[in-house]
Amino acid sequence: MTDAVRIGNMSGFYGDRFTAMREMLEGGELDYLTGDYLAELTMLILGRDRLKDSSLGYAKTFLRQLEDCLGLALEKGVRIISNAGGLNPHGLAVAIRELADRLGLDAQVAFVSGDDLLKDAKKLGLGEPLTANAYLGAFGIKTALGRGADVVVTGRVTDASLTVGAAAHAFDWGYKDLDALAGAVVAGHIIECGTQATGGNYSFFTEIPMGHLGFPIAEMAADGSSVITKHEGTGGAVTVGTVTAQLLYEVGGPRYLNPDVTTRLDSVELEQLSPDRVAVRNIRGENPPTDLKVSLNFLAGIRNEIDVVLTGLDIEAKAKLFEEQFRAALPDEPAELGFELARTDRPDGTTEEQASALLRVVARDPDPAKVGRPFSAVAVELALASFPGFTLTAPPGNGSPYGVFEPGYVDAALVPHRVTQPDGVTVSIEPSPLRAAVPADEDTAVPPATDFGPTTTVPLGTIAGARSGDKGGSANIGVWVRSDEEFAWLDQALTADRVRELLPEVADLTIRRYALPNLRAVNFVIEGVLGRGVADNVRFDPQAKGMGEWLRSRPVPIPTAFLPANTLPANNVTKEN
Template sequence: MTNAVRIGNASGFYGDRLTAVHEMLEGGHLDYLTGDYLAELTMLILGRDRLKDPSRGYAKTFLRQMETSLGLAVDKGVKIVVNAGGLNPHGLAVALRELSEKLSVDAQIAFVNGDDLQPRAAELGLGTPITANAYLGGFGIKSALDRGADVVVTGRVTDASLTVGAAASAFGWGYKDLDAIAGAIVAGHIIECGTQATGGNYSFFKEIPMGRLGFPIAEVAADGSSVITKHEGTGGAVTVGTVTAQLLYEIQGPRYYNPDATALLDTIEVTQEGPDRVGVSGIRGEAPPSELKVSLNHLAGIRNQIDVVLTGLDIEDKAALFQEQFEAALPTSPAELTWELSRLDRPDADTEEQASALLRCVARDTDPNAVGRAFSATAVELALASYPGFTLTAPPGNGAPYGVFVPGYVDAGVVEHRVTQPDGVSVLIEPSPMRTEPTRDVSVPDSGPIGDWGPTRRAPIGEIVGARSGDKGGSANIGVWVRSDDEFAWLDQTLTVDRIKELLPEIAALTVHRYRLPKIRALNFVIEGVLGRGVAENVRFDPQAKGLGEWLRSRVVDVPERFGR
């Protein structure tokens, strides 16, 4: 690709590989290096940090990474763009300036803020959350880079905005360049989760040279098309499959709303252009929505949990006995008390662990006394007075605060998207004049009658179908894809809303939306409310729905013999 900029990404979450920034800078040529440190749960964690100390609230690991990499980035002319500022981008910018002076590195630091709406939450109709952050676009980043910033730190921008800002600065895009911006949004979405684009969390992982995976790079062209790749010699692989999997991660319908444009995911074309080089093109863009999404986190109360082990015979009777005894002995009944029996046991097992099941009790209440020391003591006191073989997986604690995430929406015009340039000048970024009421995607429950696919065999659907799942607040998505047009025709007819509810009985009573992305041979299912009020509430065994897609892949269906693997 000619006339393209190379935008790498070295972080997919707060806690990703600490050495990745240095590895990406040393591994080959880059023009920009991004890092995504924020998630819904991360904002809650940073919010609790800020409650303890107002000077905190940013990703401290990024500052540690810059201790060894800031000078290298400046020497190589690589511009760094990260959302590690979290709830305190100004504080992180000050710390970076102090670090650059300490290292004698002439680095120009800028920061983007204005996303923090918590002080204005009540007047904006957002309640009284501990964090309230609007998802900003990429044009504040563009402004900072245009003015010569070497490092741009932001608060809560959309994950893809890191790439959008870099590409918009490189090519001089304006708000009217909707197709180009949409292309950069897609490229940013592909690389935002780091090594998930190079083989991490990939259904067909046995086809990938796993190990120490390399981080992804998007070579973005002036028209917004891109090639996804990685540094030569790094682990993993970049294939149509790994890119498709990441495209399906945490999305909803074909329209992917962002503050600067709406990317139409059903227009994407993905092609293998060479080893570890996947072309992404054809993306069309529409006007962005008139409102910005707001990440709202509320402290909801105190949560406590006990896990008891049930071994051998009469598992369900033992579970019922303990539940009855425990609830009767509790001095105070918590507001919420949920039980979950996980039958991990098997008959006539060769090991004690294989003969055991787990019974989990989770309590939630706004009163710490209802779920604290007395709750834990009640479980311990039953140790010699309940079912045979009683044991706990760990001593119970005194409970801990938990929060819940809910999305909010405000008109983009009420948010002061602001960038403070390296020279200290603060500039207000006007929202896109293109914004409009968005077109809402319509769920398609099925694709008509099933055709004749010839002889079939009983097999896990995952033999031919890949999946990627994740959380979106209290909902979850499962994106599924196949590798040929014939397979997609079968998948499209077979995997209806009713069928996925049959295969995953836990979601049978929930609302499920089904969306088609035929150009990448994929379907996306959005399951409302399966995660309660979000990951922090921790209502499921898998609170972020990371394994939901793999559970689906393990379910046995009638697979046409012509699709043998």
């Protein structure tokens, strides 16, 4: 037991900054260091790796980082927790033990498993996927640390569980400590994506000292409150804004479900204590859900695509001609064939690129023959027989496999959550005895209209920040402002229907709206905009990372009293009453 523990993060995805582990270990004091390597798409990638070689299925980068830093971590007494085990945490644990022996280090390694439900997927009603992994909670990690593990690797635990497990061990929390667990879930969610909490992907990045951003640290207290910070002298900043942005990333309604607790995001309170120190307090926790979410990836077939360049005049007519010719020439049309015209051209463009549009042609089918060589050959054969100026951005290929993501749900009692200790003993982790049905979040009602005075039509992002991301086949956009008065306006002005008007691509989709007054934020979940998940989606922005910035760029009437002087009508904007 201790007064506070410092839990750092050094990875937000598989491919994040390789040197971050050493930077975090050398940059200042830490008790624990977490690394998040998994995402829905990553599980598909690891699944394909495992098909080629059954000994793979884990994040190889993590092992290379440990080769450089394991000795340093042991010297400093920093315990490392990571989900880099992916589909093969046992294999990664063995590789780490072999690495430690080769380096002459005495490292105690444990691994958490049981999330892989592939062998029982059909029996559990999950179909026949390529991967099937339940999102486990934090108590396997807590148990491993309690038995002396220096390194704990897991499979598919929830991202926040890396932090929750460390804090639960440090303060000896149990399943009944719901508020404390919820506080650690919030801290874990803030730091899990690395530098997104210190200025990365931040709407108001021009206000941040950007460059080589530092990774975040959560200073956890025994009651579940935390202070988010970073090592002194590192780039970026930790502000109420950067923390708010990350809190809104890839969330839905006020209830944020985890295996050990349901966290009330609408209870979170933030306060800027000093430069690069933000307090996170008063989080409430409720009973966790009965079921665990399961990440399911299916190999769906072969996808092929070509990008056709259309230059100058008659863009629409050229696109229409090519589509008609292409469809007519195909020997066998694929199951899915789409043509999407991106009008990137400008009138009287001063460069050829500025005068050109792109026509993307995408084909998908379970049969490789329908989207492989015959599909590509048709595009090539039309080179001299179609519209003037015909060219492609690249020679067409034979296509590649693609997958689709589906969420599944399984009673937590049916998932064998296990931890194998450094001494080789395997312990079973029982699910929370507090599991219960969780009420569905209801869309937040729009408050009655209030007169905020004269308005000026400027981009929404003049006063509002946004963070967006993928949630399976859906996307979320969290929008926030920086004063109570601005939130009162935002809450009534930014409705689901207004979002449909501002983002015509989503006009026909279901949009859920949730207000989070403590964060001065409104979160929108746009259902189905990403189809069957990131790996299947061919949208321009397949992970919806830029959707929030698109929304910020759209002009809306904003109360003039909220606007900086340099956005008033003298700068060619429209003033309205």
